[in-house]
Amino acid sequence: MEHQPLSQIELTPEDNVKSASVALAKGQLPRAVFHLSFALSVDPQNPNWLNLLQQIIATSNDPIALVPLKQDISFALLAVRAYILSYCGYYNEGFYWLSQVLQILAEPIYLPWIADWLSLPESTNSLTRETRTQLLQTLLTKFPGDRIENESDREHLDRIVFALSQLRQVDPEDDFLAFSHIALLRKLGYLEEALELAQNNYETLPCWKTAVSLALVYRTRGEVDPAIDAYQDALKYNPNDLTIFLDMADLFCDAGRFKEGIYCYQKILDREPEHPGAKPYWLYYQFFQQQDIVWKDNLQTYIEEHPDNETAIQLFNHLEILLSPYLGYLPEPTDATIDILYACEENPEKGYLESLKLTFLESPSSRLVLQLYIQEKFALESIPIEIEEIQHPDPRLPHTSVNYLLWRYEGVDPYPNIDPPREEIADAIASLAMQPYSLNSWCQIARQMAISWGQEHLNSLLGVMVHPPQHPPEMAIWTWLHRLQVAAALAIAYLDTGWENSLRKQVLFDLARGPMDWTTEAAIIALMQIALEDEAAAIDILSLFRELLENVPSSGHCPYLYGLIYCSLYLPFIDDEFRQKLEQEKDFLASQ
Structure with a gap:
């Protein structure tokens, strides 16, 4: 099957449709199908183009022969062959070949055809269990994870799920059909229905597959202990299934239960000491369990020995961020x-x-x-x-x-120098400041807040920086105020968009240039984030950071110097001379 990207086809879809129409008028039906197949691969649901294909089929004495199977057949032509087969009533063959096409495509562009065909009783009744299993395996492969977000895909999969419920009444003994039905319900978010079916399935036919199906539903619902119980049941039927231990380990660690998760990873490593999925995670979560930097070094050593293990590299990069000041954690004030x-x-x-x-x-x-x-x-x-x-x-x-002081x-x-904030704004910033810190997660929440509030709440965001609400008992006052100031600055960073004449630029630049303070550092962090998102802004922000470094007081403690150095080093486009200066400053601070 030819995998040549459609972008290499010089004709536009409209050009191909015109060529197909001309070929049909001349009786050149294979040529008409050839051109039309490429147009349909761009828009499989176009009613006019599908109508043209149906005209071609109706004109031919042997429609299936219009697309002979060849070694170098394109996926677009093979998909049209599948369409012709189904249109002519050969649904089983049509589903078989369309499954083959879906397996090689990055996106399930022909999903609408599957939904259309499965809605026909004569189609579903003609499917063999083998073809149906192949189709369902392909669909589950195309939609990994616990949730399907694309609305168009969800619309078609809703129809497919309804067809599967009808099919299960016809063939209640097909355990993979039941597994796939529940899996798609779960991925579409129909968790109550998925749970009910999974529980009934396990009670009716207790086995490895029904136990795993039930565990996956509980996992998606966030119910850790019931999910673990179901996984334990699955192990009774297949004690040597390492994928179950892997799922259990992931589930425990995602819930912060590192000791139990590490135990499950260890069960895998006892059987396969170099398991490529378990070993990197075992090293990674050892760090969280023991809070010892040696485990980061151990993970780095593992990568040196296994340079092709992408999982290990991703985990190491994530640890790098978590252990990086201002990206993964917020350093405490040191006045x-x-x-x-x-x-x-x-x-x-x-x-x-x-x-x-x-x-x-x-x-x-x-x-x-x-x-x-x-x-x-x-x-x-x-x-x-x-x-x-x-x-x-x-x-x-x-x-x-400055305008904002x-x-x-x-x-x-x-x-x-500013009035206290409105209570609802202070409460919202306080709720963000209570969250575990990571720059990425705080920015996501701050962005949502700022978009919902608008610029009229700027004074309250500034006010919460100097009029903090009561600190929680478990957090020191200085930690609390510092986190509030950073949270408020990040919200200011998303009060508007654009850069040159934006409110966020004026406010954050004024705070950075204001009296020496923790709020200077808060503005620096917010500006660093803007620079990472906007290359045009990065040039101005880098210039400001140079200015701030040149104006650090010559004696005494500067509360924003540490943040200024690190946030500057995170910026893109730093020239070698400035980077060297920053590294020297960082080394000097480390030696104090």
Whole structure:
């Protein structure tokens, strides 16, 4: 069968239809079918083109002979041969050849034909069990995973599932038919119906296949323990089935039950020590279980020994992201004030924090945390604070004129320069800040929030950065405020689209250029994400990051320097000179 991509066919679908019509008028029926097959491979449901094909079939004395089987037949022609066979009533042969076509195509473009043919009683009744099994195996292969998202595919598969329910009444003994019916129901999201059928199937005919079918439905429903019970039942019928242990391991680990998952992977490795699916995951989840970086190194060694194992490479890359600051985790603030509060938490017997003496001026966010902490722990409104030196450039001042200023100073004392947020906005940002951090997942949630809110809620997003809601008991105040600020900045990043004259550019650039603060870092993280999504924006953002690096105070702690270095290194298009400077700064910070 010829697999040449249709993009290599020079004629457009419309040109091919015209050529087919001309050939039909001249009685050149094989040529007409040849041209029409390529048009239909682009739009198999086009009613006019299907009508033309039916005219060709009606004109021919031997329609099936119009498409002889040859070694180099194209998939488009073979699909039309299948159509002709079915149109002439040879449904079993038609399904057989269309299944062959579907197996080699990346997309199931002829799914509408299958749905149409299966809706005909005479079609389903003529299928042999062998052909039906081949067709169903092909469909399940084309739609892996637990859910089918494409709406067009779902529409056709809905019709196919209805036909399968009718077929099961005709042939209730076909266990693969039942398995496929339940699998498609599950993938289409009809979980109640799928569960009922799977339970009935297992009760009626308890075996490996019906137990696995039931386990898959429970897994899709998110019911871990019932799924595991069903998998355990399947093992009774086939104790040597390593795929069941693999499914159980994945299920446990996806639920965060790493110890049980690792045990299942180990059961596989006891039989096949170098199992290409189990070994990489066993190494990967050992890291999560033990939180020891050595397992990342072990996975890297495994990849060096098995360079073709794509699963291992993907898992290693995912670990790289998880272990990368600002991508996979959010580093904690490290101001001297926060170190003092850490010490207070570790040694509560020392009593009150009565005063504070700092060598340099610190960020206003750390001052806010200090105020909230002493109010909560000691019922004090304030304590005396002595600052020995103001850095240069003055960290209280923006680098340039800005429209959005979060903090104002009276002497060395910072105060919020924006009103508190609306309660519903603060609650939504707080719910995001409570989620386990990964930049990708936070951005997805922040984008949805920002799109639903619109630009009119900008002031509330800025307000939550300096007027935080009450922190959850399990999270330190400084961790809470930092996460709120990053969550709010990410929402601001999606308040509008475009770049040059966008609101998000103006606001985030102003925050980055504002007084030295944790909110500077929050803006840097949000801008880094924009740069990763928008190459045009990346040039401006890289220029801003250079500017910020040049204006870091010459002495004292800069709360956003660590974030600025890492987020700059994640940007595309960094020249070698700037990258070298960033690496030097990173090495210097690591040595402190």
